[in-house]
Amino acid sequence: GQSLEQPSEVTAVEGAIVQINCTYQTSGFYGLSWYQQHDGGAPTFLSYNALDGLEETGRFSSFLSRSDSYGYLLLQELQMKDSASYFCAVRDQGSSGSARQLTFGSGTQLTVLP
Amino acid sequence: SAVISQKPSRDICQRGTSLTIQCQVDSQVTMMFWYRQQPGQSLTLIATANQGSEATYESGFVIDKFPISRPNLTFSTLTVSNMSPEDSSIYLCSVGEENEQFFGPGTRLTVL
Numbered sequence: 001g002q003s004l005e006q007p008s009e010v011t012a013v014e015g016a017i018v019q020i021n022c023t024y025q026t027s028g029f030y031g032l033s034w035y036q037q038h039d040g041g042a043p044t045f046l047s048y049n050a051l052d053g054l055e056e057t058g059r060f061s062s063f064l065s066r067s068d069s070y071g072y073l074l075l076q077e078l079q080m081k082d083s084a085s086y087f088c089a090v091r092d093q094g095s096s097g098s099a100r101q102l103t104f105g106s107g108t109q110l111t112v113l114p
Numbered sequence: 115s116a117v118i119s120q121k122p123s124r125d126i127c128q129r130g131t132s133l134t135i136q137c138q139v140d141s142q143v144t145m146m147f148w149y150r151q152q153p154g155q156s157l158t159l160i161a162t163a164n165q166g167s168e169a170t171y172e173s174g175f176v177i178d179k180f181p182i183s184r185p186n187l188t189f190s191t192l193t194v195s196n197m198s199p200e201d202s203s204i205y206l207c208s209v210g211e212e213n214e215q216f217f218g219p220g221t222r223l224t225v226l
Contacts, residue, residue: 031213042206042217043157050213087156101147102215104157 002026004105006088011111012078020073020108022088030091032064032071033102038084046073046086075110083112116141116209118218126224127197134193135221137207142187147208148180151220157206163190197225 004024012018022032031050035043049055049064049071061074075082088105117140127133137146148160160180161169169182183191194201202225207218 033213033215042219045214045216048213101159101162103159106156 002090002092002103004088004090004103006086006105006108008106009109009111011113013113014078014080016078017074017076018078018110020075020086020088020110022071022073022105024069024071024088024090024105026069026090026092026103028092029066029069032062033089033091034060034062034073035087035089035104036084037087037107043087048091078112080112080114083110085109115214116143116216118207118209118216120205120207120218120221122221123219124222124224126226129198129225131197132193132195133197133223134191135205135207135223137190137192137218139188139209143209144187145209146184146190147215148182148190148192149206149208149217151204151206152202153204160192160205194223197223199225201225 006022010018031048033048034046036046037043047055047062049062052066054061054063059076064071085107087107089102091102119138121136146163149157150160151157159172160175161171161182163169163182163184165184165187179195181193204220204222206220208215210216
């Protein structure tokens with residue numbers, strides 16, 4: 001089966017840098033994604049890593065090491081609006097056979113303090 | 115990108131009743147996914163709905179409890195049948211096959 005582990009909570013101050021780690025166990029791994037979800041909102045896509053290395057998109061970067069089954073999301077120059085839940089998700093074969101589907105981690109609640 | 119709408123946005127229902135949630139996408143998509151998210155928890159995949167075939171359910175979810183329709187490439191419904199308070203959750207429709215997945219705004223269901 002699949003399992004993902006990420007910290008439940010992270011707190012940081014405005015302007016700081018925070019890293020949210022994710023380790024996973026899965027079969028038929030295709031890639032690691034990150035999603036942001038504000039309270040009461042729908043998850044929104046942040047990044048996707050299929051290959052090892054760092055992907056940078058503005059203030060957010062995501063890293064993947066396939067050999068270590070590990071990735072992280074790096075948020076720089078934190079802003080108050082970054083306070084949200086962040087989910088890592090693996091795209092894998094899943095139990096539905098041919099469909100490539102997302103399996104989500106338990107989520108990390110990020111609180112940005114002034 | 116895809117724009118997804120869901121109806122209803124929220125509902126309060128009595129135990130033993132059923133609720134059908136509608137999901138409309140602004141473009142044709144092959145696969146649609148239904149997720150459940152309990153407050154403060156992660157997203158759990160209920161089933162994958164393909165047009166023209168029966169939905170594929172994940173472990174712990176069965177068709178009798180969560181029947182799904184997929185009449186065309188832009189629309190799907192999920193029914194929560196014979197509801198109990200344990201079914202209180204947010205139900206989300208989603209589309210996307212490769213790098214990015216898009217989610218509807220969710221249906222917040224409370225069962226009394």
